[in-house]
Amino acid sequence: MNSDPAKPRAPTRGEAFRYWWKLGWISFGGPAGQIAIMHRELVGQKRWISEARFLHALNYCMLLPGPEAQQLATYIGWLMHRTWGGIVAGALFVLPSLAVLIALSWIYMAYGELPAVAGALYGVKPAVTAIVLHAAWRIGSRALKSPPLWAIAAAAFVAIYALHVPFPAIVLAAGLIGALGGKLAPKQFAAGGAHSADAAPHAPAVIDDDTPTPVHARFRASHQIAIAVVGLLLWSASLGALVYAFGSDGALSQMGWFFTKAALVTFGGAYAVLPYVVQGAVETFGWLTPPQMIDGLALGETTPGPLIMVVAFVGFVGGWTKQLFGPEHLFLAGALAASVATWFTFLPSFLFILAGGPLVESTHGQIGFTAPLTGITAAVVGVIVNLAVFFAVHVLWPAGIDGRFDVVSALIGVAAAIALFRYKVGVIPVILACAALGLVLTFAAQ
8 A cells, every 4th residue: 555644645536437437348347356356456555535534435335235346346436526526436347348248249149150150159158157156165155154044055046946935025025034033143144245445544635534524425305316216217208218219019128128137236246136037038038048148248358347248149149140220230239238227227236326326325333234134145045056057057958968978068167167166267368268269179070
């Protein structure tokens, strides 16, 4: 951390804009990596915000559904430069990723059958399965601290895998069980993991530990109601426009409503909502196939921005597949559908921060995980394991469970798992190595 005792100058809007623009292009590594980048630069280098205030905001974002890293950027941008700052920071965290994913999705749909592309994806698919399993282990090792929480995780897996219970119902049930458990056995449902800062001396920051809450960030009931109303009007107007233009049964209208619901059940990060997206996008609406969903997750892992941006790929493939504007305008259909999916997925995140931020700033005490959220997080582990099983079945038995077992894919998946679990290799190097291996095997077999 910078030890210069001089208090840094507050950034101008232009300086803030340039930083959030740069962050949108370099925010690789999933939420942990993105939060680490912001912490290193905003707390340690630029000193725009102190450690305690940074972690205070992060704890709030961890409690919300949605991508916590993007919400944290929105929160800090809002705290420094009012609503303008929050919208700019949050939007620039997403827009570069949207542009990259639209381009990659077009290449995938237009040229995915080429041997080079198909070979790379052949190696990537088993790697993605290992990555999802690793995510379940990583979350589970932090979340499952007592027998009741293990039981919730196991019940969630059975519910979604064997009984095909909808993901929102599992979230609701787990939250109710957590609330009840918190009253009857609070120690069993006590949640750790809230971030805290120590009291060690630190260099002064623009927004320091004892900096008074800015006027715009103070709680005013009338202002919060106005923010909520504007947010709901934006949502209803955009969804209403889609229904008016394409009908309630149109693919874009269905996407608007579906991704709104997805945005509200993303407790536990992007991996938690992927099963819900699979249920709806693959099984209910048929926007894309299971192998395409696996490929989309691989693309999402290797692009900047939140992992939940995989919804842009889902939207693009859905718009392209449904030929919304005819076979001659496939790219336009895909790009518009990707934008619709992104808009409805992220709009609630802005509303949570702009409307809820003043409530958080009204107290600088720590915000911990509640017992209901502890139950939901436990259920998320079981749901993510189900996702890994779903992917594994489609990767290892590409022709169906009664078909041939793909030994090569299994070996690639085991190698990826060893790299992730044993040697702590990053996600992007694993994907790139497996893609290269897939290319070599594909061309060697020709």
